[in-house]
Amino acid sequence: MRFDELIHQPTRLRIMAYLTGLGPDAAVEFQTLRAALELTEGNLSRHLSKLEEAGYVHIEKGYEGRRPRTWIRLTGTGRDALEHHLAALEALARQARYPSGGEAT
Amino acid sequence: MDRPPYSPEEAAEVLRQAEGARQRARHPLRAFVGQLLVLWGLIYLVMYGVSALGLADPGWLWLPAVLLGFVASFTLGSRIGSAIRSPEGHALRKTWAWFGVVMATASFALVLQGVEDPLFSFVVNLLVAFALLQSGETLGERGLIRGGLLLAAVNALFLAAGTQAYALALAALGLVALVAGVIMTRRYAV
Numbered sequence: 001m002r003f004d005e006l007i008h009q010p011t012r013l014r015i016m017a018y019l020t021g022l023g024p025d026a027a028v029e030f031q032t033l034r035a036a037l038e039l040t041e042g043n044l045s046r047h048l049s050k051l052e053e054a055g056y057v058h059i060e061k062g063y064e065g066r067r068p069r070t071w072i073r074l075t076g077t078g079r080d081a082l083e084h085h086l087a088a089l090e091a092l093a094r095q096a097r098y099p100s101g102g103e104a105t
Numbered sequence: 106m107d108r109p110p111y112s113p114e115e116a117a118e119v120l121r122q123a124e125g126a127r128q129r130a131r132h133p134l135r136a137f138v139g140q141l142l143v144l145w146g147l148i149y150l151v152m153y154g155v156s157a158l159g160l161a162d163p164g165w166l167w168l169p170a171v172l173l174g175f176v177a178s179f180t181l182g183s184r185i186g187s188a189i190r191s192p193e194g195h196a197l198r199k200t201w202a203w204f205g206v207v208m209a210t211a212s213f214a215l216v217l218q219g220v221e222d223p224l225f226s227f228v229v230n231l232l233v234a235f236a237l238l239q240s241g242e243t244l245g246e247r248g249l250i251r252g253g254l255l256l257a258a259v260n261a262l263f264l265a266a267g268t269q270a271y272a273l274a275l276a277a278l279g280l281v282a283l284v285a286g287v288i289m290t291r292r293y294a295v
Contacts, residue, residue: 003110008110010119010122013119013122013123013126014122014123014126015126016123017122017123017124017126017127018126018127018129018130019130020127020130021126021127021128021129021130021131022130022189022191023191023192023193024192025191025192026189026190026191026192026193026194027189027190027191028130028188028189028190029187029188029189032133032188032189036126036129036130036132036133037126037129064187069187071190086120086123089111089116089119089120089123090116090120092111092113092116093113093116093117093120094113095113097113097117
């Protein structure tokens with residue numbers, strides 16, 4: 001059971017989970033992500049920077065017409081890290097469902 | 106981090122929150138589908154409703170209504186394209202762009218041959234049903250697949266029932282789409 005220290009933080013876990021829900025190779029615009037997770041711009045930016053440093057997300061800045069846009073995409077490394085973290089969480093949560101250590105048949 | 110940072114109960118709660126966030130990623134897409142259902146449901150309800158009640162023959166009024174619908178649909182589509190970029194979204198844009206080409210070609214040929222309703226509408230709605238099924242498969246949205254199948258079935262079943270009965274059935278389908286669209290738009294509002 002190995003937890004990821006970076007994804008352990010609840011907001012970062014929600015960001016990663018949201019990005020997984022978009023499907024492979026999909027990207028979300030910064031403001032859409034901010035609104036969906038009900039975060040402030042500063043808060044989201046800080047968490048994204050940490051995830052980007054770890055190589056878990058890819059951030060792309062560009063323009064759409066004249067408007068500046070920021071796109072966020074989960075990387076393969078990020079997807080693997082999230083899967084491992086969720087698997088560890090699931091193993092732990094099973095203990096809540098089956099406290100004796102056995103599983104339902 | 107080898108020592109568990111949560112209790113088993115907390116882990117279960119965190120998993121629920123993660124699943125909630127994952128599900129939320131589909132909301133913009135579902136809200137978009139809801140908006141399209143409202144738009145086209147309204148167009149079908151009004152246009153076929155007018156025909157079914159014998160108030161007027163919509164005839165050429167279909168052209169501006171459909172053009173308006175297409176412009177509004179692509180405007181809504183470009184809005185979601187600004188929010189989320191995905192291979193599925195790209196495939197969806199291509200599907201409906203080609204649908205527009207096929208629809209224009211079919212309509213041109215049918216008008217040239219003097220084909221009238223309900224046969225004209227039957228061909229058009231068959232193409233719409235196929236595009237809905239294709240979109241549903243691309244996005245993995247069962248609602249779109251069910252909608253496409255329902256349209257194909259109603260379209261085929263009521264073809265032989267005469268112009269007014271056909272129009273009434275399609276108007277009813279428009280109402281169903283409108284109600285479903287309102288529910289989806291409210292449920293998945295971003």
